[in-house]
Every structure is written in C-alpha cells, then in structure tokens.
Amino acid sequence: MKIQLxxxxxxxxxxxxxxxxxxxxxxxxxxxxKKDLLKKYSKLKNIEDFAIAVNEEYAENDVVLQENDVxxxxxxxxxx
Amino acid sequence: MKIQLxxxxxxxxxxxxxxxxxxxxxxxxxxxxKKDLLKKYSKLKNIEDFAIAVNEEYAENDVVLQENDVxxxxxxxxxx
Amino acid sequence: MDLTSIKITSEKLNLQDxxxxxQDASCGGIALFVGTVRNSTKNKKVILLDxxxxxxxxxKEMQKIADLALAKFQIHKIAIHHAVGELQIGEIxxxxxxxxxxxxxxxxxxxFAIDTLKETVPIWKKEHFEDGEVWVNSxx
Amino acid sequence: MDLTSIKITSEKLNLQDxxxxxQDASCGGIALFVGTVRNSTKNKKVILLDxxxxxxxxxKEMQKIADLALAKFQIHKIAIHHAVGELQIGEIxxxxxxxxxxxxxxxxxxxFAIDTLKETVPIWKKEHFEDGEVWVNSxx
Numbered sequence: 422m423k424i425q426l427x428x429x430x431x432x433x434x435x436x437x438x439x440x441x442x443x444x445x446x447x448x449x450x451x452x453x454x455k456k457d458l459l460k461k462y463s464k465l466k467n468i469e470d471f472a473i474a475v476n477e478e479y480a481e482n483d484v485v486l487q488e489n490d491v492x493x494x495x496x497x498x499x500x501x
Numbered sequence: 502m503k504i505q506l507x508x509x510x511x512x513x514x515x516x517x518x519x520x521x522x523x524x525x526x527x528x529x530x531x532x533x534x535k536k537d538l539l540k541k542y543s544k545l546k547n548i549e550d551f552a553i554a555v556n557e558e559y560a561e562n563d564v565v566l567q568e569n570d571v572x573x574x575x576x577x578x579x580x581x
Numbered sequence: 582m583d584l585t586s587i588k589i590t591s592e593k594l595n596l597q598d599x600x601x602x603x604q605d606a607s608c609g610g611i612a613l614f615v616g617t618v619r620n621s622t623k624n625k626k627v628i629l630l631d632x633x634x635x636x637x638x639x640x641k642e643m644q645k646i647a648d649l650a651l652a653k654f655q656i657h658k659i660a661i662h663h664a665v666g667e668l669q670i671g672e673i674x675x676x677x678x679x680x681x682x683x684x685x686x687x688x689x690x691x692x693f694a695i696d697t698l699k700e701t702v703p704i705w706k707k708e709h710f711e712d713g714e715v716w717v718n719s720x721x
Numbered sequence: 722m723d724l725t726s727i728k729i730t731s732e733k734l735n736l737q738d739x740x741x742x743x744q745d746a747s748c749g750g751i752a753l754f755v756g757t758v759r760n761s762t763k764n765k766k767v768i769l770l771d772x773x774x775x776x777x778x779x780x781k782e783m784q785k786i787a788d789l790a791l792a793k794f795q796i797h798k799i800a801i802h803h804a805v806g807e808l809q810i811g812e813i814x815x816x817x818x819x820x821x822x823x824x825x826x827x828x829x830x831x832x833f834a835i836d837t838l839k840e841t842v843p844i845w846k847k848e849h850f851e852d853g854e855v856w857v858n859s860x861x
Contacts, residue, residue, distance in 0.1 A: 429845060431845070431856035431859040434856070474778055477781055478781070495775070496856070496858075498840070498843055498845060498858070499846045499856070499857035500772065500814070500838060500839060501803075501835060501844075509705060510705030510716055511719040514716070548719050548720070557638040573635055573703070575635070576705065576716070578699070578701070578703055579705050579718040580634065580639070581663075581699040596736060597737065600736055606760040607761070609756065610755065611754070613752070613755070614824065615740065615750065616749065616750055616824070618749075620746040621747070671745075684756070688832055
C-alpha cells in the first residue's frame, strides 16, 4: 500500500526531501515503518529520536498504518 | 514637639483630614502615638489596623519620633 | 543603563511602553502582567475604581520591589507602572513587565512584583457601586 | 463567543492584538508571555532564527493547548500566536496572552501554555550563526 511521507526540520535535510510517496506492506505499524525509514534514510540516525504523526496527530509505535495515510517525521520540536 | 500627620485612603475619611500639624511629648514612640491617635480620632477603630510610615518609610511601634517627622497613617493597602 | 522603570501616573498606562523598556537583544522572554478593572466584586456590580496613593512613598516602595526582583531573580529589566485617579471597567491600574534570558525567571519575578506591590505599596482603591462607595481591604 | 485565538503567521506578531482578544470586563488580570529572539546561545553569537512548522498540525496542537488551559485553569480567554520565517534579534516568535478573574490562574495557564508549546507543537527553529546553521534541539 502507499502512504505519503512528510519530512520536517532537520529530517528534511537528512532525508533530502520534503514529501514523498512511499510503498510499504499492508497493515504495517509505525514501529515497522520507523525501522524501514532508518534503513532507507540512514542519516536519520543522526538525530536521537523522532516522533511520527499520522494525519496530523501524534501516533505511537503500535498504530497500524492505512492506505493513503499522511505520515510526518517529527524531529524534536523547537518552537517558541 | 511637633510632627506632621498625613492620612490616606479610608483614614482620611475617618479622621476628617488629610494633613495636620500634631503636638506630642518629645521622644514619643510610634506605639504611643498610635494610642493617642485612637483617642483623638476614635473612628480609626473602625479599621482593623493601620501601619505607620515615618518620612516615607514603614516604621515599627518601637521607633522614637523626632521633631518635624512626617508621619503617615497607612490603612491596609489595595493597589494593583 | 537603567534597569528599572517606576511610574505613577494619572494618564493611561501603555503596555507597549512597558514592553519596549524591558525588551533587549540579550533576552529570550518577557513576562507581563496587566491588572484590569473588573465589572464586579463579590457578585456586586462595580461602576468604577478610584485609586489614590501616597505617591512619593509609593514610588520608593515600587523601586524597592524592582530592586529586590533584580537581586532575587536572573532577570534583565523590570517596569512597574501604576495609574491613579478614576478608572473605568476594563481600564488598567497596573502593568508589570520583566525581561530575562530564560523565561522562568521572568515569570517568577513578575508574580513576585505584583504580589508584593499588593502588600506593601501605599496605594488605595475605592470601589464605586450603584449604591455607594467602599474603600477596598479596609473593613475587617 | 470564541475563547481562543490561535494563529501561525509569517507577519509580525502584535502584542496589543493578543491583549485586545483576551481583555474582558469580567477579568481582573491578564498575563502575557512574549518570546524574543536572543542574540546568543551557549555563548555563541546568533544572527537570526528561521522558524518553520508543519502548520496544519501545529495549529491543531496549539488549539489543544488552549482548550486544555481553559479546562485546567479558571481562565476566561487565551491567545497563542506563533510566527514563522526568518526572525531577527529582538523579534517575536511567540506571544501567549491569558485573561482571568483572579491573576494566579492567568499566570499558571500562561506558563503551562508556553511550556507545553515548546514540547508538543511541530515548529522548528534553525539558528543562523556567522559560521553556519544549526537545527535547535536536534542533536544529542
């Protein structure tokens, strides 16, 4: 199935892209996606951790992804 | 000796004056003055307590007054 | 450089003036408190508040608060402005502004300043109701 | 009546706008926090900060903070405004304003809002130094 990946902050620089369509096995969890991403975009290891948002809401590792989900890579925030 | 008395806030209304020259025995303390004032301006008993400032600084009951001191009657403050 | 701005005035207080006084390139945060005249007290409708002060002493006490805040907290500058005279509902009796490198100190100093002002500064307010007037805090 | 004002903008933030939104005849106090761009970090000279956000999600997270503040504290209204884009030293990335009947709740809610914003809202700043740029918080 396809999802859309969005990269923000330092993740944009490390992944080399802002937004990309991404293919992964159906019923993959966020935890599985994170492992995939660290392989495909190995520079993401340069940041200690990142959070994931699905359709504009923070989501934990056990959440199962759906076709067409918009999945954002959220490095440590630094607003304010 | 003479001192100057100033009344503020509700004390102005209770004493019926803003400022008055006041005669008291030399070397009187603030505690003694307070007792005198409660006799002369008995309506001051209507407020629970009042503080005294001598020459624009808060002063305790044991402070000895000097000729020409400016002594202010400070009812509970309510600024802000 | 003057690190404190202390003022008692019968003119309207100005939030931007207080902000501009404390703002500085070395600071990451500014905490401000604005007191406003409320339309009721103890469920009774308030018409206006009339503030009066022992002004020379009030300025000294406000200066002491500012100096103590600078000594106690890691702040850069502090402004304490108080209005006197008749203030309508929504108008501003007091503004406190504090700047600091890190925000926690600014918040703490701002709260310290308004709490202390309400305890020590010789300023009094008379509440005007539809049926009379009362000096605030003066009755047991 | 809308009790929250949430905004992300590339224009300059306005302190008086935030004040005007929260001010109300029923309130006795307004607490405000203004974040300002500091000229140094860890003793290194900063030239400017560049803020970017995941804006639709950031607006949702800011709204959650405002709604939670209204639920947790006895406050009347809250404004949370954040700027994006390049900000020079002294300029304003964030303003929070909170009005309440009694001042303690306004202070608490204002601190809660800025503390939570810095933890949860997906906005990032890049510090620009004379010799390069760094994404803040991103390096262990």
